[in-house]
Amino acid sequence: MNAFTRYAAFALVALGLVACKKDPPPAPPPPTSSAPAPEITAAPPAASTVAVANATLGSAVGSDKKISAATESFAKGDTFHVSVDTTGAGTANLKTKWTYFEKDKSATTIAEQSQTIAPAGPATTEFNVNKPDGWPVGDYQVEVSINDQVAQTKKFAVK
Numbered sequence: 001m002n003a004f005t006r007y008a009a010f011a012l013v014a015l016g017l018v019a020c021k022k023d024p025p026p027a028p029p030p031p032t033s034s035a036p037a038p039e040i041t042a043a044p045p046a047a048s049t050v051a052v053a054n055a056t057l058g059s060a061v062g063s064d065k066k067i068s069a070a071t072e073s074f075a076k077g078d079t080f081h082v083s084v085d086t087t088g089a090g091t092a093n094l095k096t097k098w099t100y101f102e103k104d105k106s107a108t109t110i111a112e113q114s115q116t117i118a119p120a121g122p123a124t125t126e127f128n129v130n131k132p133d134g135w136p137v138g139d140y141q142v143e144v145s146i147n148d149q150v151a152q153t154k155k156f157a158v159k
Helices: 003-020
Strands: 051-058 080-087 092-101 107-117 123-129 138-146 149-158
Touching: 051 138, 051 149, 080 092, 080 138, 092 123, 107 123
Parallel strands: none
Antiparallel strands: 051 080, 080 123, 092 107, 092 138, 138 149
């Protein structure tokens, strides 16, 4: 065999080996998880930070919604006012429940009121009830709630 034939035979064998070379095995697939993908949910609304700071009873109220004639003893023809001072910011529901106590101590609800407020800081809200033909003499109370939680209870009387 001459040198040319040897080189040609060697080249054919090398070419055959390169042509028969197997491709590397494919990369394994990423592991699968049986856990579902986490759900993306909206953040819950911020909790209201509004709180009742004080409730004041009176027979008259100013344009600023604050009691101008504070009292816990009313006349039969007076209008009952309660001024509710709040602190904080957010949306809240203020409620009042006005109650009359009979001589036998049984309770009668005379009014319930609510107002939705959205203060950006300290605020005052006013509630009132009146009875054109006059209130019966006796003991009363007003319950002030914020977001359905009783914040303050004030007792008063009609004399």
